[in-house]
Amino acid sequence: MTSTYRRGWESRRGSGRSVEDASRTNYYGLPAIHKPHWNWLIIAYFFLGGLSGGSYAVGSIAGLFGDRESRKIARVGRYISFLALLPSPILLILDLGRPERFHHMLRVLKVRSPMSVGVWVLLIFGAFCSLSAAGQAAQDGLLGRRNGAARLLRALPGHVVGALGIGSGFALGGYGGTLLSATAVPLWTKNGVLLGPLFLLSAVSSATASITLVLSLARGTRPTTLARLERLESLALLSEVALLLFTQSRLGRTIARPLVKGRLGLIHHFGVLGLGLAAPLVLQYMAAFRGEAPSRVVTALASALALSGGALFRYVIVTAGRLSADDPRATFDLASGQSPTAW
Amino acid sequence: MRELDPANGSIGPESSAANTGARRGALGFVTDVTLCIGCKACEVACKQWNDLPMDDLGLTGHSYDNTNDLGATTWRHVAFVEQFGQGRGSQSMSNAPGSNWLMLSDVCKHCVNAGCLEACPTGAIIRTEFDTVVIQQDICNGCGYCLPACPFGVPALSQTDGKAHKCTLCYDRLKDGLEPACAKACPTDSIQFGPIAELMPRARKRVTTLRERGVESAYIYGDRAVGGTGGISGLNAFFVLIDAPEVYNLPNMPELPQRKTMASYLTTIGTAVACGVATYLTLRNR
Ligand code: SF4
Numbered sequence: 001m002t003s004t005y006r007r008g009w010e011s012r013r014g015s016g017r018s019v020e021d022a023s024r025t026n027y028y029g030l031p032a033i034h035k036p037h038w039n040w041l042i043i044a045y046f047f048l049g050g051l052s053g054g055s056y057a058v059g060s061i062a063g064l065f066g067d068r069e070s071r072k073i074a075r076v077g078r079y080i081s082f083l084a085l086l087p088s089p090i091l092l093i094l095d096l097g098r099p100e101r102f103h104h105m106l107r108v109l110k111v112r113s114p115m116s117v118g119v120w121v122l123l124i125f126g127a128f129c130s131l132s133a134a135g136q137a138a139q140d141g142l143l144g145r146r147n148g149a150a151r152l153l154r155a156l157p158g159h160v161v162g163a164l165g166i167g168s169g170f171a172l173g174g175y176g177g178t179l180l181s182a183t184a185v186p187l188w189t190k191n192g193v194l195l196g197p198l199f200l201l202s203a204v205s206s207a208t209a210s211i212t213l214v215l216s217l218a219r220g221t222r223p224t225t226l227a228r229l230e231r232l233e234s235l236a237l238l239s240e241v242a243l244l245l246f247t248q249s250r251l252g253r254t255i256a257r258p259l260v261k262g263r264l265g266l267i268h269h270f271g272v273l274g275l276g277l278a279a280p281l282v283l284q285y286m287a288a289f290r291g292e293a294p295s296r297v298v299t300a301l302a303s304a305l306a307l308s309g310g311a312l313f314r315y316v317i318v319t320a321g322r323l324s325a326d327d328p329r330a331t332f333d334l335a336s337g338q339s340p341t342a343w
Numbered sequence: 344m345r346e347l348d349p350a351n352g353s354i355g356p357e358s359s360a361a362n363t364g365a366r367r368g369a370l371g372f373v374t375d376v377t378l379c380i381g382c383k384a385c386e387v388a389c390k391q392w393n394d395l396p397m398d399d400l401g402l403t404g405h406s407y408d409n410t411n412d413l414g415a416t417t418w419r420h421v422a423f424v425e426q427f428g429q430g431r432g433s434q435s436m437s438n439a440p441g442s443n444w445l446m447l448s449d450v451c452k453h454c455v456n457a458g459c460l461e462a463c464p465t466g467a468i469i470r471t472e473f474d475t476v477v478i479q480q481d482i483c484n485g486c487g488y489c490l491p492a493c494p495f496g497v498p499a500l501s502q503t504d505g506k507a508h509k510c511t512l513c514y515d516r517l518k519d520g521l522e523p524a525c526a527k528a529c530p531t532d533s534i535q536f537g538p539i540a541e542l543m544p545r546a547r548k549r550v551t552t553l554r555e556r557g558v559e560s561a562y563i564y565g566d567r568a569v570g571g572t573g574g575i576s577g578l579n580a581f582f583v584l585i586d587a588p589e590v591y592n593l594p595n596m597p598e599l600p601q602r603k604t605m606a607s608y609l610t611t612i613g614t615a616v617a618c619g620v621a622t623y624l625t626l627r628n629r
């Protein structure tokens with residue numbers, strides 16, 4: 001944005017003043033925008049929704065293209081995604097100021113509002129996810145052997161349902177980031193187009209980690225299956241860490257402050273980047289360097305760390321955004337018209 | 344980018360009606376900081392007409408401002424800025440002790456393209472026949488998405504009824520052909536109500552007059568040059584200011600938050616495809 005247009009007060013400011021100086025001017029340090037009230041309910045939903053969508057997609061792809069062993073991945077993926085899905089609508093509804101009016105969300109579909117799109121994604125995904133889980137349960141004999149419903153569900157072409165649902169699974173994993181980016185909150189909207197991908201990568205890594213965790217604890221899982229899952233997990237973690245650092249580096253000092261300073265900065269650095277992203281990668285690669293498959297304990301540990309890192313990541317992003325909304329300098333820096341916000 | 348004559352600023356020759364994207368027949372406010380005496384009649388009139396309860400007031404120490412912010416029960420908010428030091432005070436009084444007291448009655452801007460309206464997932468927020476932005480109270484379910492979606496920090500959730508509230512530009516009064524309560528109550532005409540097509544030229548004339556009289560820093564906040572920027576296309580409630588927007592707690596060049604939503608969808612879909620391929624490549628039958 002290069003405008004040669006100058007207001008009167010700009011000449012008073014003097015041309016030598018930096019953006020930092022200009023945005024230091026504020027109104028008693030009071031917030032210039034309103035932050036959302038979203039608390040642990042939404043943080044938990046972002047995590048569980050991502051986990052649900054991610055494990056559904058990963059499981060379905062494994063079921064479609066994998067060998068017999070991969071069916072285990074598909075099966076665990078279906079169950080995990082269903083279990084993670086169950087509390088999601090409840091968390092969302094409880095968070096509303098008027099929970100009894102939740103269905104008003106279904107009056108409209110607004111493509112420019114990621115929250116509206118997300119509601120419909122959740123609805124569609126919910127159908128796929130429940131159907132797949134029911135089909136799986138019927139196959140596993142959990143719904144009884146003889147009754148008609150179980151027989152019908154067993155006849156369900158699970159792969160077809162899974163294939164159709166993959167898109168909605170990924171959409172559920174990623175839309176949280178898009179939702180946050182479409183706001184005036186500096187930390188969310190600056191580089192906003194990268195937040196959706198970041199949420200999605202985190203969803204896939206959490207999902208893979210949870211499937212790996214379950215299978216590494218289960219008896220009879222072949223080491224090759226675990227190795228494949230680990231490869232996917234480390235791929236997701238690596239891309240996540242790279243994208244996260246890239247995004248953070250482009251925020252600018254003022255806007256990135258909540259990610260660096262104070263208690264939240266510590267949680268971000270040690271919890272998310274350290275224990276959640278770096279530690280599982282190191283654990284996996286240490287074994288790979290020694291040229292041996294990692295022991296099951298190491299695999300389980302790495303997965304558990306990655307999983308908790310995914311949860312912490314949602315916490316840090318939501319909380320840091322709320323803090324940056326409260327900081328007028330961040331808002332004014334974002335809206336200075338002088339810092340490029342092309343991303 | 345358009346280039347304007349710096350001496351003329353937003354009142355330059357190029358800036359006729361095209362300076363705001365306001366739709367035909369749009370109604371709105373101009374709030375002139377140079378006429379405000381800080382009496383808060385607008386705050387009171389707004390509360391009375393709209394049946395808004397009292398706020399939990401205390402002394403903030405922020406000059407005469409004890410409300411601090413727009414809120415669920417405060418739809419007009421008078422900001423007080425005390426300035427001391429060199430170059431302060433209007434030019435015509437430059438020999439005076441160098442102090443200045445700015446007062447500004449802030450309000451919902453009824454943006455030409457409104458972030459709150461685009462965000463609302465229930466369709467509770469609508470654009471009225473007067474080109475104003477109103478939250479339908481029988482629809483809102485208190486999701487809270489409009490709060491961070493407003494680049495000016497206007498809507499707020501009520502602790503009492505759990506719904507989002509903000510200025511309606513007195514929708515009910517407009518329907519009856521009355522002017523909004525705040526504009527009616529303002530004793531100095533700092534708040535003026537009318538069609539944007541009339542208010543904009545009037546405000547520009549006012550800025551010219553102010554500059555002629557020595558207040559060279561006067562400008563309009565809320566046209567396409569300042570405030571109504573980045574896809575917002577103008578504010579139907581705009582302001583005549585004499586200091587940087589940040590001084591009044593207003594962003595200089597805000598953007599419509601949904602501007603990059605489509606790009607955001609695309610990057611996310613791209614990542615989804617990449618994730619799908621990576622999953623296929625690692626887990627496929629080999
Ligand atoms: S100022 Fe905020 S609340 Fe008012 S119309 Fe614009 S975006 Fe909506």
Ligand code: SF4
Pocket residue numbers: 462463464465466467468478482483484485486487488489490506507
């Ligand atoms: S809080 Fe109400 S008005 Fe605001 S976005 Fe949600 S439903 Fe719409």
